[in-house]
Amino acid sequence: MIYDLRSDTVTKPTPEMRQAMAEAEVGDDVYGEDPTVHELETLGAELVGQEAALFVPSGTMGNQVAILTHTHRGDEIIAESNAHIVYYEVGGCAVLSGVQLRTIPGRNGYMEPTAIEEAIRGADVHFPESRLLCLENTHNRSGGTVVSPEAMERMIQAAHGKGLRVHLDGARIFNAAAALGVKADKLTRSCDSVMFCLSKGLAAPVGSLLAGSAEFIVRARKYRKMLGGGMRQAGILAAAGIIALQKMIGRLGEDHHNAAALAQGIAGINGLSVDLSSVQTNMVVFDISGLRTTMESFLNQLAEAGVLAGPVGSSKVRMVTHKDISATDIPIVIQIINKISTRTIIG
Secondary structure (H helix, E strand, C coil), rough: EEEEEECHCHHHHHHHHHHHHHCCCCCCCCCCCHHHHHHHHHHHHHHHHEEEEEEEHHHHHHHHHHHHHHCCCCCCEEEEEEHHHHHHCHHHHHHHHEEEEEEEECCCEECCCHHHHCCCCCCCCCCCCCEEEEEEEHHHHCCCCCCCCCHHHHHHHHHHHHCCEEEEEECHHHHHHHCCCCCCHHHCCCEEEEEECCCCCCCCCCCCEEEHHHHHHHHHHHHHHHHHCCCCCCHHHHHHHHHHHHHHHHHHHHHHHHHHHHHHHHHHCCCCCCCCHHCCCCCEECCCCCCCHHHHHHHHHHHHCCCCCEEEECCCEEEEEECCCCHHHHHHHHHHHHHHCCEEEEC
């Protein structure tokens, strides 16, 4: 048995998704003729309180299309220093949009409104134009932490008050909403654009949605085509996305419960440490610096025992719960971690 906790991207589509994909009504989406894609985009836009949406192959493409659509070459965008857009998108902002990143230190995805306002450039011939604020909820590098609706609104208003647009990297926005006990649109409706993934905790095999105003999506569609994201009979993929939005959002709390149980178990193992306050959704990050081992060796020993995980820097391990990890799997995973840690503890 393999317990794959590297990411919720490893989820397999459900039987209902596979059936829907097999039976999907399709057309050429580049021509705007795929009815299943239309249905997915309409449903997705409604869920995040936006006028329209665009089906894209990946979350990274969705974020980069948004930046292309909002900005001009030579502009500056503001983002939290540990944001996914900063860390994990291959410098796409510079390469594709020709924009400069200005980063602000934050805490668990939250940036102080005063810090946002201070980062916005004034009128000066030497300065780039501050054009866009990028937010992230949940916050990946903080361990899946959430930003409340009130905190979101404070950051958004700081940007809007200075004439900037706001894009939300909401790859796991439904996890954030589930953790906060609110509907997703309470977190997203004030944003000018929102990207969210279908292929993580929602378990669709491929795809994300970029949502915004109808006019924004018309322009974004052209940039999607430019980046090679114009898909043809994409309804086969969109059909799984519809099931993801209709059937999988309501079960995300199970993943959060399993992550909390996993974190509690790891916290009780000698040599390991975990910040339980950061375990707010489906991610658990724990520190192995109390063990006499390297990251490579620790992960290899886990893998040999059937548990797959990923590194966060040189001393922290990340595990992500999802629909293919059950509540009964958690004690087994904890037992395996404990066994490996016990024989490598510093003594």
